[in-house]
Amino acid sequence: MLFFSDMMxxxxxxxxxxxxxxxxxxxxxxxxxxxxxxxxxxxxx
Numbered sequence: 001m002l003f004f005s006d007m008m009x010x011x012x013x014x015x016x017x018x019x020x021x022x023x024x025x026x027x028x029x030x031x032x033x034x035x036x037x038x039x040x041x042x043x044x045x
Contacts, residue, residue, distance in 0.1 A: 003035065011039050 011023045020041030029035040 003037075007037055007039065014039060014041050 007025060011025065014020060015023060018041045021044055022042040024038075024040040024042055026038040026040070027035070028037070
C-alpha cells in the first residue's frame with residue numbers, strides 16, 4: 001500500500017525535523033469520498 005508507506009516516510013521526516021517524541025496518525029475517509037491523513041507530532045508537557 002503506497003499510501004501508508006508514504007505516510008511513514010513523511011512521519012519520519014516530521015519526527016526528525018521537529019524532534020517529536022511520538023506521532024499521531026489520523027486517517028479519515030468517512031465524511032467525504034476520499035482518503036486523507038493528518039500526521040501530528042507529539043511532545044512532552
